[in-house]
Amino acid sequence: MKIVHVVTYVSEDGAFGGPIAVAIAQLEELSRQGHEVELLAGWDGKAKLSPAGVNVRLFKVRRLRRGGFSGLFAPGLARAARAHAKAGAAIHVHLARDLVTMPAALAVASYVKPVIQTHGMVMPDQRLLARMLDHIFTKAILRHARRVLTLTPSESQGVKDVANDSIAVETIANGLRAKDVSTRARRTNEILFLARLHPRKRVLAFGEMCKILVQSDVPVRCVVVGPDEGDLPRLRAFISENSLDQHLFYEGVLPTGDAIGRLSEAAVYVLPSTGEVFPMTVLEALAAGTPVVTTSSSGIAPHLVALEAAEVNDGTPEDLASAVLRLLDDEPRRAQLVVNGRVGLATKFSIEAVVRRLESLYGER
Known part of the structure; x- marks a missing residue:
């Protein structure tokens, strides 16, 4: 199976670390299970990323405004996601309120119902920008999803409140493999x-x-x-x-x-x-x-x-x-x-x- 994950941002300073780490862990294991996997992500133009068995395509981001991730957009990423969806790939979007993952989720909607994973980033928020994004993007994305994956029952309720509708939500844990780090020197203090x-x-x-x-x-x-x-x-x-x-x-x-x-x-x-x-x-x-x-x-x-x-x-x-x-x-x-x-x-x-x-x-x- 061809499986494509979409994440907001890969940067040299690892600022968007959690969702990237989750996506990489999932994709590496999917590759071990014999699937053809790819990561699409916004990029600072500097970071290097080469997870085992994963094809990585990074798209240089631009900013509509200073501060945070919500103003980032990545020209070409949504188009790449749409091409994969049109070719029959499964699409998994690690969704945040930004102009990288949201346009990608909407771009694939005519071809597939994506799996959406929110990582606690799409909860009720009364700030004006969040309300605008929810009205334009978030509600439609959540309602169209094959499944919305959350980490806790409170997050599940939160995304339901954002969607203001009955949506397919499932709680799923993050996962990792234990690593062999025996070659590393541990500093005992x-x-x-x-x-x-x-x-x-x-x-x-x-x-x-x-x-x-x-x-x-x-x-x-x-x-x-x-x-x-x-x-x-x-x-x-x-x-x-x-x-x-x-x-x-x-x-x-x-x-x-x-x-x-x-x-x-x-x-x-x-x-x-x-x-x-x-x-x-x-x-x-x-x-x-x-x-x-x-x-x-x-x-x-x-x-x-x-x-x-x-x-x-x-x-x-x-x-x-x-x-x-x-x-x-x-x-x-x-x-x-x-x-x-x-x-x-x-x-x-x-x-x-x-x-x-x-x-x-x-x-x-």
Whole structure:
């Protein structure tokens, strides 16, 4: 079967990381199962992307307005998606409110009913631009979809509210394979934050956690990796004001596709974010065999607790520091979290199970 996925943006700084990581994981597994697969995406003109078994076509984006992804458009991408649909390919659009994925979803509508996956990005929003996009694009796309894939029941309700109609919605987990990262050198005292520096990700809580550990004479090296979305000046000011320049470092951005490798070098991964639907970096840390500390404020948290695959708490700097210290001091606990995480990847977050469901959806007529 020919299967084509459409995603908004591939960039050198990995700013649109979650949906890209999901699409690549799905496409690589579909390729392993013998399908001919292709990724169409907007592109910054710099990033390099070569997932195993996946044909990648990148289209240089332009901007209608500054800031965010909603103003991006990629000339030629919708036309390419339409050509694939006309030739009988299955189309899977990782939909956001933007001028890359929405025109692509509309362009294929005369030939196929696409599978639409929203990644928590298409929820009720009263801002004027969101309401305009929903009126022009979103409702029609959701109503025409073969199936709308969501991550949680609350997201399912959200897309139904946006569509203002009865639509075919199904909850499906993100999935990954465990990776062999044995050739990577793990830094036994490195605590890693890998995410966008957006207020919701709470990099300053990570900074406060690092300060607590340093003041407790714990020999840690705290590293922040990710593109700035508002909080980098505050982080740098925090480092300076608290004399943490020898303990807390901003390492810059990471190219798309390099997250698992970088995670595998750390002793502990900490994600203090709030309101996450299903953070893909947590699954990537499990795949890398890196113990995770995260908050209860995400759709993945109950699964991690049930699997005993991560340290999950309320996300205060004190709680984060206590969890990190507990992991650094308890090697059997770290090892057990890694084992449980790999069990989770083989069961609850199985990419093979995800792809079996996608195959059945693509085959529906």
